[in-house]
Amino acid sequence: xxxxxxxxxxxxxxxxxxxxxxxxxxxxxxxxxxxxxxxxxxxxxxxxxxxxxxxxxxxxxxxxxxxxxxxxxxxxxxxxxxxxxxxxxxxxxxxxxxxxxxxxxxxxxxxxxxxxxxxxxxxxxxxxxxxxxxxxxxxxxxxxxxxxxxxxxxxxxxxxxxxxxxxxxxxxxxxxxxxxxxxxxxxxxxxxxxxxxxxxxxxxxxxxxxxxxxxxxxxxxxxxxxxxxxxxxxxxxxxxxxxxxxxxxxxxxxxxxxxxxxxxxxxxxxxxxxxxxxxxxxxxxxxxxxxxxxxxxxxxxxxxxxxxxxxxxxxxxxxxxxxxxxxxxxxxxxxxxxxxxxx
Amino acid sequence: xxxxxxxxxxxxxxxxxxxxxxxxxxxxxxxxxxxxxxxxxxxxxxxxxxxxxxxxxxxxxxxxxxxxxxxxxxxxxxxxxxxxxxxxxxxxxxxxxxxxxxxxxxxxxxxxxxxxxxxxxxxxxxxxxxxxxxxxxxxxxxxxxxxxxxxxxxxxxxxxxxxxxxxxxxxxxxxxxxxxxxxxxxxxxxxxxxxxxxxxxxxxxxxxxxxxxxxxxxxxxxxxxxxxxxxxxxxxxxxxxxxxxxxxxxxxxxxxxxxxxxxxxxxxxxxxxxxxxxxxxxxxxxxxxxxxxxxxxxxxxxxxxxxxxxxxxxxxxxxxxxxxxxxxxxxxxxxxxxxxxxx
DNA sequence: TATAGTAACTGAAACGTTTCAGTTAAGGCG
DNA sequence: CGCCTTAACTGAAACGTTTCAGTTACTATA
Numbered sequence: 001x002x003x004x005x006x007x008x009x010x011x012x013x014x015x016x017x018x019x020x021x022x023x024x025x026x027x028x029x030x031x032x033x034x035x036x037x038x039x040x041x042x043x044x045x046x047x048x049x050x051x052x053x054x055x056x057x058x059x060x061x062x063x064x065x066x067x068x069x070x071x072x073x074x075x076x077x078x079x080x081x082x083x084x085x086x087x088x089x090x091x092x093x094x095x096x097x098x099x100x101x102x103x104x105x106x107x108x109x110x111x112x113x114x115x116x117x118x119x120x121x122x123x124x125x126x127x128x129x130x131x132x133x134x135x136x137x138x139x140x141x142x143x144x145x146x147x148x149x150x151x152x153x154x155x156x157x158x159x160x161x162x163x164x165x166x167x168x169x170x171x172x173x174x175x176x177x178x179x180x181x182x183x184x185x186x187x188x189x190x191x192x193x194x195x196x197x198x199x200x201x202x203x204x205x206x207x208x209x210x211x212x213x214x215x216x217x218x219x220x221x222x223x224x225x226x227x228x229x230x231x232x233x234x235x236x237x238x239x240x241x242x243x244x245x246x247x248x249x250x251x252x253x254x255x256x257x258x259x260x261x262x263x264x265x266x267x268x269x270x271x272x273x274x275x276x277x278x279x280x281x282x283x284x285x286x287x288x289x290x291x292x293x294x295x296x297x298x299x300x301x302x303x304x305x306x307x308x309x310x311x312x313x314x315x316x317x318x319x320x321x322x323x324x325x326x327x328x329x330x331x332x333x334x335x336x337x338x339x340x341x342x343x
Numbered sequence: 344x345x346x347x348x349x350x351x352x353x354x355x356x357x358x359x360x361x362x363x364x365x366x367x368x369x370x371x372x373x374x375x376x377x378x379x380x381x382x383x384x385x386x387x388x389x390x391x392x393x394x395x396x397x398x399x400x401x402x403x404x405x406x407x408x409x410x411x412x413x414x415x416x417x418x419x420x421x422x423x424x425x426x427x428x429x430x431x432x433x434x435x436x437x438x439x440x441x442x443x444x445x446x447x448x449x450x451x452x453x454x455x456x457x458x459x460x461x462x463x464x465x466x467x468x469x470x471x472x473x474x475x476x477x478x479x480x481x482x483x484x485x486x487x488x489x490x491x492x493x494x495x496x497x498x499x500x501x502x503x504x505x506x507x508x509x510x511x512x513x514x515x516x517x518x519x520x521x522x523x524x525x526x527x528x529x530x531x532x533x534x535x536x537x538x539x540x541x542x543x544x545x546x547x548x549x550x551x552x553x554x555x556x557x558x559x560x561x562x563x564x565x566x567x568x569x570x571x572x573x574x575x576x577x578x579x580x581x582x583x584x585x586x587x588x589x590x591x592x593x594x595x596x597x598x599x600x601x602x603x604x605x606x607x608x609x610x611x612x613x614x615x616x617x618x619x620x621x622x623x624x625x626x627x628x629x630x631x632x633x634x635x636x637x638x639x640x641x642x643x644x645x646x647x648x649x650x651x652x653x654x655x656x657x658x659x660x661x662x663x664x665x666x667x668x669x670x671x672x673x674x675x676x677x678x679x680x681x682x683x684x685x686x
Numbered sequence: 687t688a689t690a691g692t693a694a695c696t697g698a699a700a701c702g703t704t705t706c707a708g709t710t711a712a713g714g715c716g
Numbered sequence: 717c718g719c720c721t722t723a724a725c726t727g728a729a730a731c732g733t734t735t736c737a738g739t740t741a742c743t744a745t746a
Contacts, residue, residue, distance in 0.1 A: 057735080
């Protein structure tokens with residue numbers, strides 16, 4: 001058995017209360033002799049305070065819970081998640097919080113997530129990129145728990161009164177389309193992301209609007225929905241390139257998709273950017289290394305994660321009391337996949 | 344205040360013990376009427392069991408602690424970490440464990456890590472890629488705590504009696520050198536990783552040995568130490584390419600480094616693989632997309648993380664009692680940066 | 687010399703569960 | 717009818733801390 005505070009107290013010849021006090025070192029109290037005796041006992045016994053017991057009485061665990069709600073998505077496949085988490089780690093570390101990854105959530109049954117998330121094991125909760133039809137924010141908010149700070153990352157306005165941080169997908173998509181239009185393109189297609197993702201929906205919507213604003217008629221057959229999957233994008237692109245009348249530029253809602261399109265282009269002898277301009281979204285690590293390097297819209301994912309964690313801590317300290325929300329400005333990263341159309 | 348088990352008991356008109364029992368649903372006991380009443384009370388009050396209290400009495404938290412000990416390395420910059428963590432998440436999820444990321448460790452003072460890690464907040468500990476001079480495994484092992492399962496990832500034999508999983512760096516480096524030798528190279532250089540990393544040291548050592556085994560004399564001036572940093576690799580490579588007598592092939596201890604070398608080559612007009620063959624190590628996501636795609640040695644990072652977590656759980660259940668260790672076989676991924684030398 | 691004030695410490699009640707040792711009531715059996 | 721067994725439930729101790737309300741033992745003040 002590990003040594004407890006009682007063992008320390010007994011060995012040092014003081015009460016448990018005293019040990020607790022010197023451990024939590026209230027400013028300058030306690031005679032140095034007592035303090036020394038306690039410290040000696042701690043060292044001799046190899047005592048480490050039990051954080052669980054402390055959490056129970058203090059009613060805080062100094063941990064922030066993170067749930068990657070969007071079911072299949074894994075850290076290894078989705079650099080966005082890793083970046084967000086990285087930002088959260090940095091912020092939490094500054095504030096003295098640990099991060100607990102909730103892994104045990106049955107993917108099929110969201111109703112059973114809430115009890116698991118609300119077990120007071122963590123002081124605050126962050127939901128990363130939940131699906132658009134996710135009922136979880138609602139369930140959590142409705143649950144009869146006094147107030148556990150909650151923030152959603154990667155979904156704008158997931159539910160009234162729920163805090164959130166996200167990138168401005170509208171501004172990003174508009175910047176992408178504008179970039180293509182500025183280069184002289186008018187035959188522009190769009191490869192949309194998965195329909196269960198709010199971000200993908202927003203990017204599609206913004207694409208349509210930006211096209212309208214540029215007075216370019218929409219070609220529905222140039223809008224393809226291909227999810228995240230670069231292989232589906234590959235085959236969809238191949239099909240598109242076989243058409244007689246094809247776009248001179250494509251805005252892909254995700255870099256993965258853009259990469260798939262570029263691969264298809266290479267295999268079909270379509271030159272990028274001479275025959276086809278491409279612009280992506282997200283600026284994943286591979287984008288810079290693509291051949292040619294991919295022009296894209298960068299999401300400040302680490303900053304987003306950082307802000308999410310900082311916000312939760314502010315909510316815990318009471319510095320923020322009303323729901324918080326923030327839209328981050330995306331950044332156009334101009335590399336080499338956009339040029340003027342040659343035809 | 345959130346409802347407690349007492350509130351539920353009172354409302355259902357039973358004792359707290361009964362509520363606890365129906366919550367933990369011992370097989371088939373309890374009349375259905377009592378069970379119903381308790382369930383109704385739980386729903387009515389929106390009660391969620393407090394996991395902290397449960398952890399205290401059960402003496403287990405159902406969480407595995409993970410510490411990225413190697414100080415600066417972050418999830419976003421180091422895909423290896425993300426992959427290992429991803430594997431751990433999958434395994435932990437299968438076994439009903441959560442994962443707690445220890446973020447609050449002062450990077451300067453390892454001696455103070457042990458108390459934080461041993462706070463019984465987690466049931467088992469995983470140290471990912473500690474530096475070679477890290478005293479942490481020793482400190483943890485020596486700490487006067489009865490037995491908290493511990494495993495180290497990414498360092499072979501970090502300390503006697505400490506469990507570990509790692510990739511076989513020797514076999515990997517040998518495979519890399521063999522690949523180059525097989526292609527006909529004899530003028531082979533090596534870009535080594537950071538000296539505080541055991542993996543980098545092993546790869547360097549294995550490089551030397553493989554060269555000796557192939558009876559190729561070592562050229563010390565073709566061995567450069569450049570850490571992880573692709574920019575340092577870039578400038579070191581630039582310097583190397585300016586030399587009269589330069590290698591026809593380079594084995595880089597990390598893909599990041601290899602990518603830096605390739606960039607330098609491109610800028611200096613050195614063609615890859617015609618003028619220079621390159622082989623990396625790790626198979627990071629960018630490797631596949633490099634131009635040309637990078638030949639490299641793949642580390643099964645997810646599998647490593649998965650195994651680490653599974654091993655910890657086995658130790659917790661008592662299925663494994665003695666220190667466990669496993670070396671994973673690396674895989675040669677042949678892409679397009681290795682060809683025969685032209686001279 | 688009594689009184690007040692303070693510094694240093696103590697004891698015990700929380701915190702919200704689980705679990706162990708009982709207790710009660712009902713049913714079965716001779 | 718009394719006794720035993722069992723099912724169903726209860727009460728309280730325990731888990732390891734923090735913290736609040738005291739209790740000493742001094743020292744300073746009047």
